Amino acid sequence: MKEAQLKLFDDIPQLMLPADLMEYTRGFIETDFCDYCFHKFVNEMPWQQQKIMMYEKEVTAPRLSVWIGERTIRPDDKRTPLPWVPELLDIKEKVEAYTGTAFNGVLLNYYRDGNDSVAWHNDKDTIPGLKTEIASVSIGQERNFDFRNKANHKQQYSIKLEHGSLLLMKGDLQQSWEHRIAKSKTSMKGRINLTFRKVVV
Numbered sequence: 001m002k003e004a005q006l007k008l009f010d011d012i013p014q015l016m017l018p019a020d021l022m023e024y025t026r027g028f029i030e031t032d033f034c035d036y037c038f039h040k041f042v043n044e045m046p047w048q049q050q051k052i053m054m055y056e057k058e059v060t061a062p063r064l065s066v067w068i069g070e071r072t073i074r075p076d077d078k079r080t081p082l083p084w085v086p087e088l089l090d091i092k093e094k095v096e097a098y099t100g101t102a103f104n105g106v107l108l109n110y111y112r113d114g115n116d117s118v119a120w121h122n123d124k125d126t127i128p129g130l131k132t133e134i135a136s137v138s139i140g141q142e143r144n145f146d147f148r149n150k151a152n153h154k155q156q157y158s159i160k161l162e163h164g165s166l167l168l169m170k171g172d173l174q175q176s177w178e179h180r181i182a183k184s185k186t187s188m189k190g191r192i193n194l195t196f197r198k199v200v201v
């Protein structure tokens with residue numbers, strides 16, 4: 001596969017996957033609105049710390065999350081989906097206009113500080129029936145989003161997800177690549193990630 005290098009900043013080149021797998025747009029959501037949403041969501045969302053299976057053991061997820069949408073995220077997930085809120089509907093409308101995809105749910109992840117993270121995974125395995133396009137909006141603290149090729153872990157990329165940015169994950173990305181948000185040794189403020197999904201099972 002040919003690797004593309006995009007220059008997103010004047011001085012910081014970031015390595016990216018080809019545009020048919022991944023597309024990054026900075027400043028997709030207006031900064032003031034993101035600031036407003038960040039504080040509102042931190043204070044008002046009924047955040048939960050999920051129990052997840054890791055290497056056949058049940059552990060507490062190192063982040064908080066909330067699932068909002070029209071149906072459960074997957075058959076074994078006992079959470080009742082929460083109803084949409086106006087701010088998320090505004091963002092959803094913008095993301096749908098841009099992508100041409102109708103999403104029926106959004107997973108909110110809240111990384112409270114640098115100790116919060118999500119381990120290597122791909123979304124196709126964890127959410128059966130999920131359509132391949134996932135639209136990920138980031139608000140708050142910039143964090144590194146790492147990718148690695150499932151067949152060759154040395155083939156690894158990292159992209160900084162900025163406040164108000166949109167990352168589209170598409171095509172066969174989930175089949176061939178895993179992603180994570182690693183813990184950080186340097187001090188980090190809070191970050192909320194919204195992954196809009198189209199759940200079809």
Ligand SMILES: O=C(O)CCC(=O)C(=O)O
Pocket residue numbers: 107109118123136145161179181193195
């Ligand atoms: O926080 C992120 O940017 C990614 C979250 C993620 O990978 C997931 O919810 O499946």
Ligand SMILES: [Fe+2]
Pocket residue numbers: 121122123179
């Ligand atoms: Fe994911």
